Amino acid sequence: xxxxxxxxxxxxxxxxxxxxxxxxxxxxxxxxxxxxxxxxxxxxxxxxxxxxxxxxxxxxxxxxxxxxxxxxxxxxxxxxxxxxxxxxxxxxxxxxxxxxxxxxxxxxxxxxxxxxxxxxxxxxxxxxxxxxxxxxxxxxxxxxxxxxxxxx
Numbered sequence: 001x002x003x004x005x006x007x008x009x010x011x012x013x014x015x016x017x018x019x020x021x022x023x024x025x026x027x028x029x030x031x032x033x034x035x036x037x038x039x040x041x042x043x044x045x046x047x048x049x050x051x052x053x054x055x056x057x058x059x060x061x062x063x064x065x066x067x068x069x070x071x072x073x074x075x076x077x078x079x080x081x082x083x084x085x086x087x088x089x090x091x092x093x094x095x096x097x098x099x100x101x102x103x104x105x106x107x108x109x110x111x112x113x114x115x116x117x118x119x120x121x122x123x124x125x126x127x128x129x130x131x132x133x134x135x136x137x138x139x140x141x142x143x144x145x146x147x148x149x150x151x152x
Contacts, residue, residue: 001030004146007079008035010095011087016135023139029146034075043068076102083138086113103127
């Protein structure tokens with residue numbers, strides 16, 4: 001049986017990733033999950049911590065973004081399915097960038113967000129093959145796509 005590679009991108013302030021991974025594990029789906037670094041401080045500080053500090057915030061962030069991009073690009077390119085979750089607390093430009101990158105690569109894209117974000121995310125939603133509101137819906141999509149089973 002094929003192992004599906006699923007990249008989980010997007011907001012890092014809720015347990016949505018855990019819910020998807022637990023749901024897939026409970027169904028014994030042949031899925032390998034990956035994601036960006038979800039430790040916010042580590043993600044922000046990695047470039048300067050590894051390559052040397054920067055006095056200018058632009059260059060500090062620039063170094064971190066490039067180091068993070070090594071992981072993000074590699075894992076996105078290897079993924080069979082990309083799931084991008086948008087939360088309602090923060091503007092997640094990185095999540096929108098990941099969704100666009102996945103779409104440009106021709107990846108199967110699932111977007112997850114609250115209905116209140118439908119208008120601001122209309123272009124992202126238009127590029128997705130599915131737009132879900134919950135982690136449980138994502139698990140159901142994975143079950144259907146991988147096993148061809150639909151609970152009615």
